[in-house]
Amino acid sequence: MTLDLDGPEPLYAQIAAILTARISDGTYPPRRRIPSEAAIVEEFGVSRPTARAAVQVLVERGLVVTVRGKGSYVVDEPPQT
Numbered sequence: 001m002t003l004d005l006d007g008p009e010p011l012y013a014q015i016a017a018i019l020t021a022r023i024s025d026g027t028y029p030p031r032r033r034i035p036s037e038a039a040i041v042e043e044f045g046v047s048r049p050t051a052r053a054a055v056q057v058l059v060e061r062g063l064v065v066t067v068r069g070k071g072s073y074v075v076d077e078p079p080q081t
Helices: 011-024 037-044 048-060
Strands: 064-067 071-074
Touching (some): 011 048, 037 048
Antiparallel strands (some): 064 071
């Protein structure tokens, strides 16, 4: 998946959708870390605030939980949509 820089959807939402798909397909299994903000910045070529916003979307959706000083982890059972 690539980012649509000229599309109407914000970059953080596009990144959140990509990370959500990776959680759904098992790339990031339950109770394991997702990439750090720095890794998201590196992979997608975005700013740190954009990466942080993408992770925050996942937290708000109940897909990940952030542990201060350790990172963000996929929850045991993601909510059913």
